[in-house]
Amino acid sequence: MVAVAILAAGRGTRMKSEYPKVLHELGGKSLVERALLSCASVNPSKQLAIVGYQSERVKASLTNYENLEFVEQKEQLGTGHAIQQLLPHLQDFQGDLLVLNGDVPLLRSQTIAKLWETHKKHQNAATLLTAQxxxxxxxxxVFCDNNSYVQQIVEDRDCTTxxxxxxxxxxxxxCFNWQQLAKILPDLKADNDQKEYYITDVFAMMQPVMAVDVEDYQEITGINxxxxxxxxxQILQQRVKDAWMAAGVTLIDPDSITIDDTVTLHPDTIIEPQTHLRGETEIGSGCRIGPGSLIENSTIAENVTVLYSVVSESEIEAGTRVGPYAHLRGQVKVGKSCRVGNFVELKKTSLGEKTNVAHLSYLGDTTVGDRVNIGAGTITANYDGVNKHPTAIDDGTKIGANSVLVAPVTLGKEVTIAAGSTITEDVEDDSLAIARCRQTVKKGWRLQS
Known part of the structure; x- marks a missing residue:
């Protein structure tokens, strides 16, 4: 049984920010969230965050972690003082305590698991993660014997040559045996220039203490x-991109591409330069994304092309082409083998299969069927100044160039809208709708001088 305590009370003055340091984001997640997620592999029975500076803001940012308890450290008097605050919260706890820093976000879950497993295997009083x-x-x-048992910890300024x-x-x-640590914590003293209580002082009072070297020293990188x-x-990005290239994804210019570690990619997809993949995004096999595209919190099926475009909170099915310079946002769903072309914006809109919106159009709050062609310059006028209204376009309909569909409006199957029309009423199946003034030509119209 293991409890996890995250030290998240400090301000982080060197960040030059009004936000607590642990709330700064790294790859779409806060530093403290990353510390919490690194512990998932040990399945902790208790999770505690020790908070202090702007504690309410930190608590509000972690409301999704239902089993997380918050411990107040009203004065920040060192790491030992922070752990002392756990005493009333773990009064009846019998197990091990993992202590992590909320500003150390690059720890791998397997590293934490190895630390705890070593601690249990050797029945240590304390085990610390070290790096070469x-x-x-x-x-x-940190000085150890041949069996990795800690003999001495010496500050840099006190080290001999x-x-x-x-x-x-x-x-x-x-990682500590909590029952042993709880007996020692009240005896910690602030006998140092900073007048702070250091958790490292307990090692002289506990036996045995073992060190576990981390395989990649970059994992213990702290953020100040x-x-x-x-x-x-940059370290996080290198990890992510190396892993995807090893899994069969082509990154044309890795240095210009960013990929969140929450993104899922499938083999034989190509990511072009200056492309950025964010959030809970999944991209199927055989896709070509970019150059110059942003995809966030979206699902893209296989064999899709997205060129110089932005796709957010949307779904795109197989074989569809998007861009250049298209914008899909707010729960857009695009069917198979569609074309969403130059300077097209879709918002809260669904397209059926083999439907084309090729250029210079805006569709908002619109449901479009299969095999529909939306002519250049078509827009849905979906906002009356107070409310948004829906537009429905059924299968096989063709919308002429430069048309305006004033919502709420429904167009039936196999409807044709004449170019330049402003449609304000529903159109039945198999109809031609013309809603424009008849052309008038007046010869010799100019005033005589």
């Missing part, structure tokens, strides 16, 4: 300022 840094300057060093050759540093991620946030994003 190529340049450990400025970090405290020989000790500085040791590259193992403390990653700030810990905007540059480190940007660096962490």
């Amino acid at each position: 840094l190529p340049n450990p300057r400025g970090y405290g060093r 020989a000790q500085k050759q040791n590259c193992r540093i403390n990653g700030g991620i810990y 300022d905007r540059r480190q946030l940007a660096s962490a994003y």
